[in-house]
Amino acid sequence: MQTNNIVLTGMVLSAMPVGDYDKRVTILTKERGKITAFVRGARRPNSQLVAVANPFCFGEFELYEGRNAYTLSKANVKNYFRELTLDVSSAYFGFYFLEFANYFCQENTEEKEFLKLLYQSLRALESPHFDNNLVKAVYELKAITLAGIAPSMFSCMRCHKTENLNYFSIERSGIFCGNCKKELKTYKISDATRYTMQFVISQSVEKLYTFKLSDEILDELRYIMKKFIEYHIQHKFKSLEIIEQDVYNYKG
Ligand SMILES: [Zn+2]
Numbered sequence: 001m002q003t004n005n006i007v008l009t010g011m012v013l014s015a016m017p018v019g020d021y022d023k024r025v026t027i028l029t030k031e032r033g034k035i036t037a038f039v040r041g042a043r044r045p046n047s048q049l050v051a052v053a054n055p056f057c058f059g060e061f062e063l064y065e066g067r068n069a070y071t072l073s074k075a076n077v078k079n080y081f082r083e084l085t086l087d088v089s090s091a092y093f094g095f096y097f098l099e100f101a102n103y104f105c106q107e108n109t110e111e112k113e114f115l116k117l118l119y120q121s122l123r124a125l126e127s128p129h130f131d132n133n134l135v136k137a138v139y140e141l142k143a144i145t146l147a148g149i150a151p152s153m154f155s156c157m158r159c160h161k162t163e164n165l166n167y168f169s170i171e172r173s174g175i176f177c178g179n180c181k182k183e184l185k186t187y188k189i190s191d192a193t194r195y196t197m198q199f200v201i202s203q204s205v206e207k208l209y210t211f212k213l214s215d216e217i218l219d220e221l222r223y224i225m226k227k228f229i230e231y232h233i234q235h236k237f238k239s240l241e242i243i244e245q246d247v248y249n250y251k252g
Contacts, residue, residue, distance in 0.1 A: 004065045005073070008032060011118060012057040013098045017043060023053045025072065027061060028101055028118065033109040037063055037070035049075070055098055056081040058119060079119075083126045090125045093132045096239040097121055097139055103235055104147050113146050116205045124209040134218055136243070137225045138208055141200045149173075149232060153197050156180050165194060168224060170231045187227075193220045 010029035018024050023042035027035050042053035051057075052075040059077040063070040084094050101118050105111050121139040124130050144150055152174030155162045159180050167176040167186035175194065176186060196217065200208060213221065226244075 005062060006065055007060050007062050008035070009060055009115075010035075010058070011098075011115060012053065012055050013102045014055060015039075015042075015053050025053050026102060028105050028111055028115055029061070030112045030115050031110065032107070033111045034102065034105045034107050035063075035070055037061070037072045039072045051080070052077055054080075056085060056094060056122065081122055081126065084122060090132060092239060092242050093125050093136055094122055096136070096237060096243060097125075099237050099239050100140065100143060103233075103237070104143055113205060114143070117142050117146065117208075120205055120208060127209075130209060130212070131218065133222055134213060135209070137218070137221045138200050140225050140229060141197060142205065142208060144229075144232075145201050150201050151175070151197070151228065153194060153201060166190070168194075170224075170227050173228070173232065187224065189224065190217065190220060192217045193224065196221055197224075 008027070008029040008031050010027040013026045013028050013034070015023050015025045018038070021041050021043045023039040025037050025039055027037060029035055039049050039053040041047040042049045044050070049072065053072070057075070057077050058079040058081070059075055061072055062074040063072055081094065085091050097118060101114060105114055117139065121135055124135045124138075125132055141150070151168070155175075156165060156177040157169070157172055157174040157180070158176060161177050164177045164179075165175045166178065166189055167181035167184070168174070168189040169176060169181075169184050169186045171185065175189070176184060192213070196211075196213065199211070
């Protein structure tokens with residue numbers, strides 16, 4: 001009996017061809033965070049692993065744990081997110097979500113909440129009930145919350161009052177009241193957008209996708225999240241350029 005075989009629950013974040021017939025995949029797992037695994041024969045047409053070694057595949061992965069690397073031997077895929085991959089626009093959002101998770105998740109740590117967030121967010125992208133841009137903003141905000149870098153949204157960062165909180169500072173990563181915002185570069189933020197951000201930060205992952213926003217509020221939220229991520233995460237997400245080609249109405 002092979003003692004080095006383990007079963008992990010996770011989702012394939014990316015897949016790269018290696019040699020003529022193989023692939024290397026990055027999987028976000030519940031139990032061990034991000035792992036990289038070698039998939040022998042994943043590009044041979046008759047291999048059982050052809051369908052498995054692709055982005056979005058979610059399920060249980062049986063892996064052989066070698067000294068330096070994992071090798072995928074079997075998988076029980078529960079969801080391929082086929083609906084999502086068939087719609088070009090939604091697929092790009094999905095690829096961005098995977099890239100975002102790849103950036104934030106670590107190796108050798110439990111990533112149960114992040115995996116749940118990714119799964120729920122991809123489900124929301126598939127659903128006709130939600131605007132993809134809403135799902136994106138919610139996903140981004142909850143992801144940075146899980147990463148421990150959420151903006152401070154519940155009281156004024158200077159005087160700690162909880163009234164008239166209508167000024168958001170990207171640089172200070174939080175909210176200010178009208179009295180304290182002086183000399184700070186802030187964006188005016190509506191109550192509705194602030195409530196939305198408070199909800200996303202404090203709510204459990206399971207209950208995130210339960211609301212809709214007006215176009216006006218969604219534009220404001222998108223704008224704030226875009227500026228926040230540009231400032232605090234100095235990383236160029238390749239898949240983001242494609243989704244961001246459309247124009248915002250909100251000017252700050
Ligand atoms: Zn204040």
